[in-house]
Amino acid sequence: MLIRIVRTQHSTKTNILSRAAESALAHRAASQVISALWNGEPALSFEVIKDALGKPRVNIDCDGTQSACPISWAHAYPYALAAGIRNESMDIGADIERVRRFRREVITAFLTDRECAHVLEREEATRAYHTTLTWSIKEAILKSIGLGLRLNPRRIDVTEALTLPNYHIGFAYVDNIRVPLQIWKHRTADSHFVAAAVAIHRNYTYTLRNGFFLERSLGSAPGCALGYRPDGRPPFGEHL
Numbered sequence: 001m002l003i004r005i006v007r008t009q010h011s012t013k014t015n016i017l018s019r020a021a022e023s024a025l026a027h028r029a030a031s032q033v034i035s036a037l038w039n040g041e042p043a044l045s046f047e048v049i050k051d052a053l054g055k056p057r058v059n060i061d062c063d064g065t066q067s068a069c070p071i072s073w074a075h076a077y078p079y080a081l082a083a084g085i086r087n088e089s090m091d092i093g094a095d096i097e098r099v100r101r102f103r104r105e106v107i108t109a110f111l112t113d114r115e116c117a118h119v120l121e122r123e124e125a126t127r128a129y130h131t132t133l134t135w136s137i138k139e140a141i142l143k144s145i146g147l148g149l150r151l152n153p154r155r156i157d158v159t160e161a162l163t164l165p166n167y168h169i170g171f172a173y174v175d176n177i178r179v180p181l182q183i184w185k186h187r188t189a190d191s192h193f194v195a196a197a198v199a200i201h202r203n204y205t206y207t208l209r210n211g212f213f214l215e216r217s218l219g220s221a222p223g224c225a226l227g228y229r230p231d232g233r234p235p236f237g238e239h240l
Contacts, residue, residue, distance in 0.1 A: 001092065001167065001182055001199045003083045004032040022080070026073045029082035034060060037069060037086045053209070055091070055146040058084070072143050076193060083184070083197035091205040093144030095136045096195040099187075101128045110135060110153040118159050129194065130162070133185060136196040137161060141172055141181070144200045145208050161198075172198075179204050 006029045008021070034046055038060070046060045048071075058069040072094040073082040083094040107116060115134050122130045137158045142148050157173040164170040166184045173179065182199040 001083060001085045001184060001197060002033055002036050003081065003094070003184055003186075003195075003197050004029050004036070005079055005081050005096075005186070005188070005195060006032065008078045008080070022075050025080040026075050026082065029080045030058070030071060030073055030084070033071065033082045033084040034058060034069060037084055038067075051146070053146040054148075055143075070199075072140070072197070074195075079188065079193055079195075081195050081197070083199075085199050087199075089202050090199045091144045091146070091202055092197065092199055093140035093142065094195070094197040095139040095143065096193055097132050097136045097139075098193055099129050099132045099191070102131055107131060110138070112154055112157045112159070114157055114159045115162075118162060129187070129191075133187075133194045133196065134158060134162060136194050137172075137183070137185065137198065140196045140198045141174075141179075141200070144181075144198055145174075145205045145212075147209060147212055151212060174208055177208070179208070 006025060008025050030048075046058050048056050048058055050056050056071055056073075058071045060067045060069060067086075068088055069084050069086060070088065070090055070092045071082065071084040072092045073080065074094050074096045075081070076096045076098050079096055081094050081096040083092050085092055107119070111119065111131070111134060119127055119130045119134065135153075138153050138156050141156055141158070142151060142153065145151065155175050161170045161172050161181065161183050164183050166186075167182060169180055169182055171178045171180055179200060184197045186195045187193070188195070
């Protein structure tokens with residue numbers, strides 16, 4: 001998994017870029033990721049395509065060779081973040097957020113009880129950072145699955161992933177299914193932003209995605225269509 005963060009030189013009184021400027025900044029970050037994934041060789045051309053749920057992938061033409069690359073990006077003025085991986089069996093999700101304090105009712109709306117306990121154990125001066133980081137990781141996972149906020153964030157628990165070193169393999173839980181992932185997290189030099197990216201094997205993202213829509217179509221209780229085995233273990237081997 002390879003990540004690039006870029007910063008715009010445009011100044012704005014509202015801390016909001018135009019949609020065109022945001023897209024250009026994200027494109028710049030994505031171009032750097034693609035070039036680095038191909039050993040510094042600039043791709044002759046690349047095309048961003050999206051699946052039915054809006055998940056982006058990049059088709060690349062480098063010296064006449066066609067390749068595909070899972071990619072994800074996000075922006076929060078003045079930064080843009082892009083993450084990619086040269087492995088078509090993986091799915092990627094990335095997010096960047098301004099560190100901020102959340103009202104308690106907002107926190108309990110998107111954090112699980114375990115995540116809330118983890119945040120409350122931190123020193124008060126760092127709780128805003130840990131709360132924002134928790135949300136950013138969850139958002140990255142939601143992007144990697146391809147569901148976004150169609151899936152209630154409280155159905156995802158990232159407590160174990162919060163303390164992992166960068167690029168290590170850890171676990172998140174979706175409706176008690178243990179999902180292995182590779183994680184990266186970062187705090188910008190000015191300390192005002194946190195960023196996160198995750199890579200998850202497609203066996204898991206497809207199972208979770210398809211299970212979600214099957215659950216909706218059957219009207220079943222959360223989780224019962226997400227691939228549980230009789231022994232309660234995940235539907236696939238725990239590997240990346």
